[in-house]
Amino acid sequence: MSMHRWVIYSNIIFGDGHMRLFLLLLFCLSNLSFANLLSNPGFEDGGTGQLTYTTIPGWSVWGTNGWHHNDPGRTIEQKAVKLWWDDAGLFQDFSVTGGKDYRFSASMLSGSSEPLTGWEGIVKAEFYDGVNMQPSDAVSVTEIGRFYPGDDAVDQWKKVSSTVTAPAEAEVGRIVFMITGTSGSGALNFDSASVGAALPSADFNGDGLTDMRDLARLGDSWMQANSACDLDGSGLIDIDDLLVFASEWLTDTTIYAGYDLVWADEFDGNTLDEANWTRMTISGADSGNWELQHYTDEAANACVADGELVIKAMEQSYWSASENRMYDYTSARLTSTGKRDFLYGIFEARIKIPTGQGIWPAFWMLPSDWEYGGWPASGEIDIMEAINDTDVIHGTIHYGGQGAHDSSGGSYSDGGVNFGDDYHIYTMVWEPTVMHWYVDGQLYSTKSSWWSEGEPFPAPFDKRFHLLLNIAVGGNWPGSPDETTVFPQTMHVDYVRVYQREQ
Known part of the structure; x- marks a missing residue:
């Protein structure tokens, strides 16, 4: 503290x-001291090799289409396990007390050198009576989370977690890693397993x-x-x-x-504090993402009420004279540029995000001075992004050079929880050579490697950035709204806070 x-x-x-x-x-x-109920949860113990031909202490395996490995860039620490067919998997049993809650979590990654296609990765929680222990004997089976090829990014660890209640008759719990599907190719890595009393x-x-x-x-x-x-x-x-x-x-x-609170907007008044924020007036076409909304400076799209910032995306016609075209949606994008600019720190907001097909809420940062050139050369930091049904949160950095875009990030899910159902705290810790992303205090991604064309590391993330809050409609990532999308779509922001190292 x-x-x-x-x-x-x-x-x-x-x-x-x-x-x-x-x-x-x-x-x-x-x-x-607080114990993980699993032994060897990160697969650090034991020699590397093909499943069934090598022993991974603490774990039971089936099938041969998997590998205990130490491949660079495919592990969280030194080792992990990868599977490449649906006839292989691994599990670990542990003692439980019936009626108690247990928190399961694990991370999955598909590498760009052998990306998973067709198959899907699954982490499951199973409970048994302690006597009959075959998979068909489970007294309950709960899916903790999945890796979806095409939707989940490659080269990014996806952490999944969920709390599960052990049935009254349960004496043994089991965490299971496997892939499933009718056909597929590539491989999926599993690492950093955890089970503890919730x-x-x-x-x-x-x-x-x-x-x-x-x-x-x-x-x-x-x-x-x-x-x-x-x-x-x-x-x-x-x-x-x-x-x-x-x-x-x-x-x-x-x-x-080691940090001090240096700035915050608690949105306690009844008007937007213009010493902190500017309402941008730009079109979705200017974003480079082919979005469908026009951002306005109208209070109908962004206002402060009842102790929070409210951003609304509305199905509403808007004529852009500069583009000589009509937009079907309006929304708001707030920026702190020129008012609240920061180099390093902890950036945090408590937000209830909107949910629906074609909806794209974001809490993010852009360069204040663009010293390394236009996007992406000067960088972008996405603290929180979600699309569509919002059961996955993304944190990403963008960097590279002119015409050479690169990105790196991670994603977080919580056992199918829709993050639009309640408020959640989204946090990013930005230090000179490393960044960390959290949801509700749960660390889900760390990045310490990036590059900038013609500049030494840690460029471009060694210059001032500013904050942005917005709801985009449509675009090349979420796709367009459809008949299931309900408007208006609303993002509620309870607070935004920034901490920096004590001087």
Whole structure:
């Protein structure tokens, strides 16, 4: 936790009980360890080789059309497993308690040298009674996530995760990696598996952070024997719940350690703060993505109300005199250029995104000075993009040179969760030689390699950038709206915050 945040929270007045609880928390923070239920979850142990002819400690395999490998660029750490046919796969069993929730996650990647086509990758959660252990004996089967060739980018790790409740009769859980389909080619890499007990959130006040304010509520709940404070699900409100709280606090503050809050727009007024934002008036045709909307400076397309920024894309005719053409949709794109420009930091927004065919919400950054030339030579940072049904979040960087576009990024899904159903926190940490992307505090992508034509690394991401928020309609990525698309489409932004290293 940065000193800035600590000073703010230390101004909260606690009773004696809260202070005792706080002192306990400080003690617990230095004594925490939280276990992944899987052994060898990243496949780092064991020799490399073809499945069934090599042993991967902790894992069971079937079929021979797979490989335990250490191929450069195809692993998260040193090793991973790849499959290239639907008659091969691997799994690991672990003990569970019936009725409890378990969080499953794993990452998948299709490499450009052998891209997966036709097949789809699957991560599954299965539960068994401990006696009958064949796949047909499973008492429940849940799909954690899929890799979809064509929709999911190559050379980018896709993290999938979901929380699953173990059936009452379950004694054994199983995580399964496989590919499926009628025919296909290429290979899919699997890595970074994790299963752990899913715990209730300690964010009691719902502000998206686990901090001192929640600690005060934790103290009250503990003293009143409030069941909401039973974070470890033991039926008791005790020191173990404090450990759970501490773990969430650690997760939250690790991202911000050493950073100060330097700027924020909480959208608390009733008008857009023009010291922070400009409404751009450009057409979708100018974007290079063949979008169908025209961005306006009208309050109907972007306004501040009820403590949030509201951006609306509407099915509405708009005549562009400069282009001598009619647009069928209007929307808004807000930019902070020339008003709030930043070099490095943590960039974060809490957003409820729109969802529908042909809808493309984004929270992103562009160069403020374009010192390396036009796009993509001076770079682009996409903090959050989603398209259509919005069950996948994308974070990407664009770079290269004139006529030589390159990009790199990752994607995040949460067991089929539609990110348009609720607010989520989208975070990007930009440091001189590395960038990290998070959704709701979950790290899903890290990038430390890019290039710029004629300039040394870390160009082009060593100059000032500014923020943008918008909803695009149509374009070459999401496709056009259809009869299922409902207008208006609305993006709700609770806040935008920027943190930078302490001086």
